[in-house]
Amino acid sequence: MTPWTDLGGGVQVRQSRVCWMNSALLLDREHAVLVDPGVLPSELDDLAAAVRAAGTPTVSIVFTHSHWDHVLGRPWWPQAGTVGQAGLGAELRRDAGAILAEATGHAARSGEAWSRGFQPFEPDLVVEDDRSLGRDVSALAFGPWRLVLREAPGHCDSQITVHLEDRRLLFAADLLSDLEIPWLDREPAHYRHTLTRIDLLISCGRIDTLVPGHGSIARGAGEAHARVRRDLRYLDTMETGVREAHRAGLPLDETQARLAAMDYLGKGAAYPMDDVHRENVRITWESVGREPA
Numbered sequence: 001m002t003p004w005t006d007l008g009g010g011v012q013v014r015q016s017r018v019c020w021m022n023s024a025l026l027l028d029r030e031h032a033v034l035v036d037p038g039v040l041p042s043e044l045d046d047l048a049a050a051v052r053a054a055g056t057p058t059v060s061i062v063f064t065h066s067h068w069d070h071v072l073g074r075p076w077w078p079q080a081g082t083v084g085q086a087g088l089g090a091e092l093r094r095d096a097g098a099i100l101a102e103a104t105g106h107a108a109r110s111g112e113a114w115s116r117g118f119q120p121f122e123p124d125l126v127v128e129d130d131r132s133l134g135r136d137v138s139a140l141a142f143g144p145w146r147l148v149l150r151e152a153p154g155h156c157d158s159q160i161t162v163h164l165e166d167r168r169l170l171f172a173a174d175l176l177s178d179l180e181i182p183w184l185d186r187e188p189a190h191y192r193h194t195l196t197r198i199d200l201l202i203s204c205g206r207i208d209t210l211v212p213g214h215g216s217i218a219r220g221a222g223e224a225h226a227r228v229r230r231d232l233r234y235l236d237t238m239e240t241g242v243r244e245a246h247r248a249g250l251p252l253d254e255t256q257a258r259l260a261a262m263d264y265l266g267k268g269a270a271y272p273m274d275d276v277h278r279e280n281v282r283i284t285w286e287s288v289g290r291e292p293a
């Protein structure tokens with residue numbers, strides 16, 4: 001079993017042993033673009049060897065968000081230009097210690113040594129939705145690769161998706177996995193909005209392959225669409241349950257106990273989502289409590 005999936009036309013996805021995390025490599029003689037290169041040192045060596053073998057002179061790295069498993073690759077391409085959302089640098093500075101601890105711990109548990117440290121950085125190229133112009137995208141060209149980057153809040157403030165429009169291919173960051181439920185960092189409305197925007201792109205035929213940050217690739221609009229619907233259903237069921245519990249005057253721990261009965265992806269699985277679900281309930285419960293009566 002190779003960790004590589006060839007999507008054709010120079011686009012490859014490499015899956016890590018850690019959390020089934022996906023890194024993308026867009027390879028061309030002129031310009032290579034990496035999306036979230038990671039996670040273990042041996043895996044980054046493997047990605048670097050693929051870039052080297054192609055003899056590509058210019059490398060750019062797009063970081064979809066600041067979570068530890070997505071931001072470790074920079075030392076392997078010290079000359080590469082980096083791209084990220086406007087808030088990425090501040091989040092990396094805030095979380096640098098935790099990112100290094102995760103990298104070191106996961107490498108050790110996989111029988112490897114993490115020796116490259118972690119230095120927070122500001123991306124060379126900053127992506128920000130331009131709300132003043134009513135625009136919500138950044139389109140960037142890297143050699144032959146034309147990428148449309150969109151902010152995708154709900155999981156992490158700095159999250160962006162990477163759309164290779166001419167290939168109808170979306171790198172969805174930590175969204176729409178077949179292993180993970182929506183992993184909230186704030187009340188569900190933002191996540192729901194992000195999913196709805198992606199759904200619209202699928203519906204009008206602009207996405208038919210979807211590469212999530214973790215797990216397997218969704219092939220075809222039908223499968224991509226099904227993942228959106230599944231995640232929207234999860235958010236709706238969870239939020240409705242939390243609102244009912246809140247109205248009934250249940251405290252947080254009893255709300256979490258009640259909602260533990262809910263069915264969801266990754267429940268009791270080897271890659272368990274139970275803590276994520278419990279935390280989603282907490283975030284939602286607290287946000288409902290802040291709403292005006």
Ligand SMILES: [Zn+2]
Binds near residue numbers: 065067155156174
């Ligand atoms: Zn994440």
